[in-house]
Amino acid sequence: MKEVNLVSIVNAYNNFGKEELYNKYLSFFGVSLKERELEDLKSFASKINSIYPTCLRILERYFLGFKIPQISKEFDILRIGKESVINVELKNEFTTEERIKKQLKQNKYYLSILERISFHFTYVTKEDKLYKLENDNLVDANFEELADLLIKQEIEKIENIEKLFEPSNYLVSPFNSTDKFVNREYFLTEHQEDIKNKIINSVVKKDEQLFFTIKGGAGTGKTLLVYDIARELAEKGEKVLVIHCGYLNKGQEELKQKQILNIIPIKNINLSKGFNFEDFTIVVLDEIQRISKGQLDYIVNNIKGYVKKCIFSIDPIQCLEKREITNNIEEYIKNRVSVIENQLTDTIRTSEEILTFVKSILHNKKDFRKIPYENVLLEYFNSPTYVTHYLGDLKDKREWKIINYTSSRYEKEFEYDIPGESNSHKIIGQEFNNVVVVIDDSFFYDDKNKLSVKKEKESYYDKFGMLYQNITRARKKLNIVVLNNKEVLERCLEVLNCSVPT
Numbered sequence: 001m002k003e004v005n006l007v008s009i010v011n012a013y014n015n016f017g018k019e020e021l022y023n024k025y026l027s028f029f030g031v032s033l034k035e036r037e038l039e040d041l042k043s044f045a046s047k048i049n050s051i052y053p054t055c056l057r058i059l060e061r062y063f064l065g066f067k068i069p070q071i072s073k074e075f076d077i078l079r080i081g082k083e084s085v086i087n088v089e090l091k092n093e094f095t096t097e098e099r100i101k102k103q104l105k106q107n108k109y110y111l112s113i114l115e116r117i118s119f120h121f122t123y124v125t126k127e128d129k130l131y132k133l134e135n136d137n138l139v140d141a142n143f144e145e146l147a148d149l150l151i152k153q154e155i156e157k158i159e160n161i162e163k164l165f166e167p168s169n170y171l172v173s174p175f176n177s178t179d180k181f182v183n184r185e186y187f188l189t190e191h192q193e194d195i196k197n198k199i200i201n202s203v204v205k206k207d208e209q210l211f212f213t214i215k216g217g218a219g220t221g222k223t224l225l226v227y228d229i230a231r232e233l234a235e236k237g238e239k240v241l242v243i244h245c246g247y248l249n250k251g252q253e254e255l256k257q258k259q260i261l262n263i264i265p266i267k268n269i270n271l272s273k274g275f276n277f278e279d280f281t282i283v284v285l286d287e288i289q290r291i292s293k294g295q296l297d298y299i300v301n302n303i304k305g306y307v308k309k310c311i312f313s314i315d316p317i318q319c320l321e322k323r324e325i326t327n328n329i330e331e332y333i334k335n336r337v338s339v340i341e342n343q344l345t346d347t348i349r350t351s352e353e354i355l356t357f358v359k360s361i362l363h364n365k366k367d368f369r370k371i372p373y374e375n376v377l378l379e380y381f382n383s384p385t386y387v388t389h390y391l392g393d394l395k396d397k398r399e400w401k402i403i404n405y406t407s408s409r410y411e412k413e414f415e416y417d418i419p420g421e422s423n424s425h426k427i428i429g430q431e432f433n434n435v436v437v438v439i440d441d442s443f444f445y446d447d448k449n450k451l452s453v454k455k456e457k458e459s460y461y462d463k464f465g466m467l468y469q470n471i472t473r474a475r476k477k478l479n480i481v482v483l484n485n486k487e488v489l490e491r492c493l494e495v496l497n498c499s500v501p502t
Helices: 006-016 020-028 035-051 097-114 143-152 178-182 190-205 222-235 250-257 293-306 322-327 329-336 352-362 384-397 463-471 486-497
Strands: 063-067 074-080 084-091 117-124 129-134 137-141 211-216 240-244 263-265 282-286 309-314 339-344 376-381 432-439 443-445 451-453 474-483
Touching: 006 020, 006 035, 035 074, 035 084, 035 117, 035 143, 074 097, 084 097, 084 143, 097 117, 097 129, 097 137, 117 143, 129 143, 137 143, 178 250, 190 211, 190 222, 190 309, 190 339, 211 222, 211 329, 222 240, 222 282, 222 309, 250 263, 282 293, 293 309, 293 329, 309 329, 322 329, 352 376, 352 474, 352 486, 376 384, 376 486, 384 432, 384 474, 432 463, 443 463, 443 486, 451 463, 474 486
Parallel strands: 084 117, 211 309, 211 339, 240 263, 240 282, 282 309, 376 474, 432 474
Antiparallel strands: 063 074, 074 084, 117 129, 129 137, 443 451
16 A cells, blocks of 8 residues: 555546546555545645645545455554654544544554554545544544644655554454453454344343354454454353363463463363353353354353353364364254354454465465565474474473474374473463464375375374364464475475565
8 A cells, every 4th residue: 555645536536537548547656545535635624725725745645445454454544653653544534422432442443553653534425524542532623723734744755555554453362461451451343243233232121032153263253253343242240151172271271370260171061060041131151162062052052041141162173182173063063052143353463474385385385375475484403303393492482382282191193392382272362473383294285285184193182183283373483394294395395485575
């Protein structure tokens, strides 16, 4: 996206607005505007121009309709200076004061990453009225004060606005950023909000629908959404029980301790001794792809019997045991009960760079996407001893999160495990800035060009599932350590060496 001059955009619209030429002109700047939006922009530019009619520079260097990558958070008008950022939202008609204020507060949060003073306005065209956010309250404003801010602003030259915004910074993990979650220092995407409202409204209205599914892959914000819904329902007076299908991590223990949520591990559901569901009105089953059919049947029967609401959180790809794949809990649920399905598709946590790389090496295809790679590291070693030494050095530096594969309880299956580091089972739902992952010689590309595990080198737990779990925990940097695997090394180099220049 390029900076634009508002007068230039308006002039071209006045002369060529009905022609394809105008769309081509907007496309040159990376801008897409509907006719009504252009009329609103025209009105806004006219108001600014009337304050300083002979000063063209006040109408220069704007970004129109910028969206934060992967999040799709959009700003109508942005002007970024060395010390300040000015944001203006355009509305054709007044909605409600609360909605306008909420949007500007969200904008303030998303723009805080720039570490500059921020000013936030909303211009309602039909009312010809300007509002501003002041101390998190919506108050009346005038164009004179906005124009003065613009005229005094020292503009910073920005080559690539997208590089200023790291999508992963906006995805708060309830487990790894627990304080931020507790203090509500986060916002949901529009899609997440839609799902949340649908489920909460069903609970409030006490309709007959009992079961809901929230499905999402790694990095889609599924965990944040599920825990946000659970917390809000608890605050509305519902008796919420969260059942996590795995070990409880430190973040979950902290949420329990602070009495934000009542969270228990699935092992507490003892089929022989039973469990009292009568005390709860909402049951949330987190990471349900890992549950046994017996446990699921028991819980579902109790929910039906006591007429409770139930939310299933699932990522069917992140199965760590062979039985989890065989059970196919997603399909089993559909055959057992009537569910309202909700799916998250946009990856937020993982940067586009890392996401593209991971997709490219999990499938050995010729038509992979070529992008710049600045945050993917690659190392090759031919023995576990060298890998162990290398990982030990990284551990000492404390810059990288080393994630071990989970060995059987009965034997150590991976010679390069680093003692004291987390394994695949203990980092479910978590995220880390910099992650290092080992791909050893047990992996190969099958006849469908999919990265798979050699039968003779399978482990107690599903090795591919563990690799996928580990490699998708990275937010910013990924370090791939290839151990004695020529095929995987060649593929990694093929992808990285085709990196296009920035």
